[in-house]
Amino acid sequence: MANECTHPWDYDWIRLPDNDLADGPPAASLGLGSRALRNSTIVLTAKVVARLIALVTVLYMIRRLAPAHYGTFTVLINLTAIVSVVLDLGFNVLFVREGARNHNEIQRYLRNVMSLRLLMSVVAFLLLAGLVIPLGLSDLLVPGFVLMVLTSYASLLRNGLYAVQQLGYEAIAVILESVVLLVLVVYGGRTQQSVAYYVWAYAAQYAFSCVYFIVVLATKRIATVGWRFEPAFLREWFWKGLPFALTFILTIIYFRIDQPLVYAFHGKFAASYYGAAYKPIEALLFVPITFLSIVFPVLSVYHRERPTDMLDALNRFYKALLLMGWPVSVGIFVLAGPLTPVLLGNDYGASEPALKILALALGIAFINNTFIGALNASDRQSSFSWAAAWSVVANVGLNLALIPPFSFIGASWATVLTELALAVAGWILTARYVGRVPVAALSWRVILAGLVMGAAIYPLSNLRGL
Template structure:
């Protein structure tokens, strides 16, 4: 298999994606720590609250189309211009809807006018995110190196701007503008790389029938994405409302470190998704064997990350953020365990898409989000930011394991995930190796 052309193609594609994300992780982590130290817990918390509040609504702009578009581009490349053109216009309309909903949503908060200004500056970037349909095209062609180049130079550029902003002692408002600038730079980069490959966005066409088909297939994913975002972002919004912006800043510093690893399952799953689809065409046995191998791989990677972070959480926070953020150590040691369920949930999402079971995604993400809100309401007043971390961990377990187990159609996947968590395949291989050596 290692010498096959398919393996080499997917390995190279995944390597490009990992390179880009590792560089982005390293640079973004360094810069975010620098920014956090400069702004302090209060201002850093206010900035992250604004980003999280926008995040609750901006997910609507994706319309749940991302993986569906990639799937359709893989199936029929001749419809490229219609697929990309239709998706682009739908995303633009979704972005305008986000701005309208934000205008309504802020009426139910205790925000002052300055906080609302931060929110709308950041939200304007949603309009420019629509051009990321170009990213889907290159993913479908397993040519992620082109997108890697764009994202690499984008993160380098915006990181230099943030460092310069700290040097000139820029105000908090300017860092909100930089979030918008980052989206603009990325959109321009996507446009240029698409053009450099001999393609033109002017050839994109809108197809009403295709739009109806996309929305019909994606509506469960729209709501599931909303609920996923809710139990990823709602904690910071609720901490700000129940406690204060300083608590958000301390909590956000831990969450950034915890969630920094979430690119791993997304890259591996997205890059191997075409191979899984091909396996399904060949045989069910090969298809489920590859799925189990994917789950096993991600479970091992998650555990390798989680254990040392749990042990060294206080030391990590002090070294990176300083004594002002010392309370984030306990949060990090709790929140990092949610990553195990995130890793497996992302991988299982590919199975759900391949089996066209998106309707059930809506149900278990809704119940996961609901449990997170209820737990936050109960645990934040009692246990502060540590309670919010526990709420995230429990709600991830509910969404990825408990609810899918209750649903008959998705129960099989839960058994596969539990097998991965318990490292059953690895234990069986180890026993086999020991047996062969003895005999």
């Protein structure tokens, strides 16, 4: 479910060691480091701009919908995300991994996955209906379903560019998408539209994305969109992708189940306060996710062709994520008081303690992407699925134990504890199957510097009325 520096050390972990070149590494791996560096710079720059626009957009929407309605919107979005696992089936990650290894098969992969996803949308509709109708959200079923399907296809099409590491057009896309949504949301706010309008606005954003990526993939001769259904191929991919699917299901449940539970136990106002506090944290998480999506194809090839370099890359990846995530966590925790009215508005004062608690989970969530990438790229996705499974069991149990008596404050603490459990499990599995990431040696200086920063800005924590 954050951030960003663009200092040289943020990208240093992806350099290829010069002394390996004399050994004649396979051609497929030559230039991956420099290409990943270039892609990181391009995409992160674009996504920083896009996420700033998106953050302004969502904060505007939070204020316009107010606590009386924002909770309804955020619960619907979370329910569509939960149901979307039926559409994914783990194929998104598999598509990137296999596409990175076999560029000439990308079109075949894409068409098969698109066809299966169309069939699975029927099942997804029924599941979504079973969730939203009991909560009294039946009027949002159709826009929620359309949003879910378009989001799924947009993600798949976008991954075609990640598979071939041609991300210049992706950088353009993220900015255009954010502008489209901003225009639609501002119009909705000025004309006092209902929750349904904002759901349709998000759906329109992803419809634009689908059209854009279809054109780019065809123009760049990466793939032409079409339909193809090969049962034997899809059956093979289903079993290959099952660990990814399980991990995706567990991750989605972990990230999304708390808000519907808050809504069910304590109503729309509590859901609004929690959803509003969660949104800045969630918005910041695009950075580690973006880094992972760029690095994942590189790690996949390293695992096959340059395994001796993989652990060094993971260590650099870990430190880069910690360098970005930890200072942001400390800053939000210390300054939650003045940040809450500035970001969310005066109607959301109750969100302040939740924002402070959730900030603690942010830095942990950043570094967890190191272990996710390591295990998935090394074909150990089933191992991480088990770790994620136990973390989700703990998360659901904690939410069910803490939300009824403590409302969204309990949900916030459940998030922190689950991230910590996932980090421990991920580190153990990575040490077993890939190599030991020296967490203490890589972390202590960064953690100490973050604490010093927190002490320096503490006098600002009591500011109000900014």
